[in-house]
Amino acid sequence: MLYALAQQAALSIQLTRLAEEAKQAAVFQERSYIATEVHDTLAQDFAGVLMQLQAFTALNPLDSNQAQIHFTRAQDLCKRGLVEARRSVWCLQQDSDQYSHLLGLVQHFTEQLSVSSPMPIHFESQGEPYPINPEFGRHLLRIVQESLANAIRHANAHAIQVQLLYASEQIAIEIQDDGCGFDSQNPPPSGFGLQGMQQRASLIGAQLTIISQPGRGTAIMVNLPIA
Template identity: 45%
Template structure:
C-alpha cells in the first residue's frame, strides 16, 4: 500500500485526486467503510471537511451536506481527541467503548446515530502535521474491525505522511500561484509605466515645445506636433503589446544595439540635448527577456534626463565583453542628493528590471554634477549567441 501510494504521488499531478487515493487506500487496507480528511484552520481553530470516501467512492463537495455537523467547521478547542492527537502524535483508536469521549463537541448525537446506522465498530484518527504545526486530521471507520495491531497503526501513520506531503505541496502550489499573480501584476505595472508614462512625458515635452512663445517657425511647430503624434501612436502599440507580454517594438526587426540607437533618436529628436552614443565590442544576441529589460531600463534613464535633469549632454555607452554586457548612461544635469532621495516609480522599475535579469544597477548622482546609471550584466557562456543564430 505504501509503495502504491508513493507511485501514485509521483504520477498524479492533481493533488486532490491523490488525497482521495490515499483515503481510499487506507480504508481498503483496514477494511474501512468510510474515510475522511479534515484540514485545520489555525486562525479559527477549526477543522474543515475536505474529502470523504465511502466504499471506494469519493464524494464531491456538493454532497457534503449529508454528513451533518461534520460538514461544518468543527471547533477543536476543548476536544479531548484533538488534545490527545497533538500530545502523542500517533493514531488514536476509537472504539464503541470510548467513542463518546473522543467525539468532537457538537457532533456527538449525529455521529452516534450515524455509527449505529452504518454498524461501525471502530475508527482511527490520525493527526497530519508538519513539525509542530497541525495541518489536519485523517479519519477512518470500519464496520468489521474492532481492534488494530501496532504494526497496522504504523502503516496507517506512514500512509498519512503521504497525505501530509500532498497537503504541503498543495499549499506551496497556492503560494506559488499567488506569487506569480503578484509578479505578473508588477510586470504589468512596469510595462504600463514604461509605455504610457514615458511616452506621455515625451508627448508633453513636444507639445510644450510647439506651444513655446520662443518657437515662431510654423514648420518647427508642426515637427514637434508630428513627433508627439508618433509617440502617441507608439504608446498605444506598446501598451497593447505589453499586455500580450511581447517584446518592445524596437526589438522586433533590429538587434539590441540598433534598438538603442533608434530609441535615442526617437526620444531626443528636435530636443536641444546633445547625444553621444558609443558601441564597444562585438555585439551578440542575448535572451529576448534580457534585451527587453535592458532597452526599457535605458528608456527610463533617458526619459528621466529629458524630463528632470535639465541636462545639455547625454552620453550612452553600450559595451559587449565576453563575460559581461554593460550599459552606461550619463548626463550633465542638475543631479540629486543620494542622502535625501525622492525616488519615484521609475527608479523602482529600473531596479526591479535589473533584478529580473540578475544584473547589477548602480546609480551615481550629486547636485550639480549630473547622474550616471550603469547596468552590468554577467554573461553565462550558454546565454549569449551570435547575431547569425
C-alpha cells in the same frame, strides 16, 4: 491506461493554456504600464502647455520679456510631450524576438529620440555584439529608455551620452548626462522611476548603479553578467 493518458493530455492542455494566459497577462501588464506612463507624462506636459499659453495671451503686449518666457516654456513642454509620445509608441511596435539584438534597438531608439530631444544624445558601442535572451534585452532597453526620459524631463542637461559595451562575461550600459544631478543617497520623492529600474535589473540578475550629485550630472550604469 487510457484514463491515465487522457488525464495526462488534459493536464498538458491546461498547462499550455495557463502558459498562454500568463504570457498574455505579462503583455497586458507591460502595455498597461506604458499607457499609464503616457497618460501621466503627456497629460502633465500638455496641461502645462495650456497654462503657459494662457498666461502668454493674458499678458500685456508691451511686456515682451515675460511673454517670451511663457512662450519658451510652452515650447519646451511640447518637445517633452513629443519625446514621450514617440518613445511609448515605439515601445508598442517592437516584436519580442527583436529584443535579442540589443545594440540595434538601443542605437535606433537613441537616434529616433534625438530628433525631438531638446539636447543632443550621443551613442557609442564597444565590443562585438551578440544575441541575448529576449527578456533580458527587453528589460535592459526599458532601463535605457527610462534613464533617457529622466534626463530629458528633469536634468536640464546640455548633452546625454549612452554607451553600450559587449564583453565575453558581461554587457554593460552607461547613460550619463551633464545636468543638475541630485543626491543619490536621498533621491527625490518622485523617484524619477529609479525604483522601477532597480526592479527590472533585479529580475534579470543585473546590477544597477546610480551616481549623482547636485550640480554634477547623473550616471546610471547597469551590468548584466553573461554565463
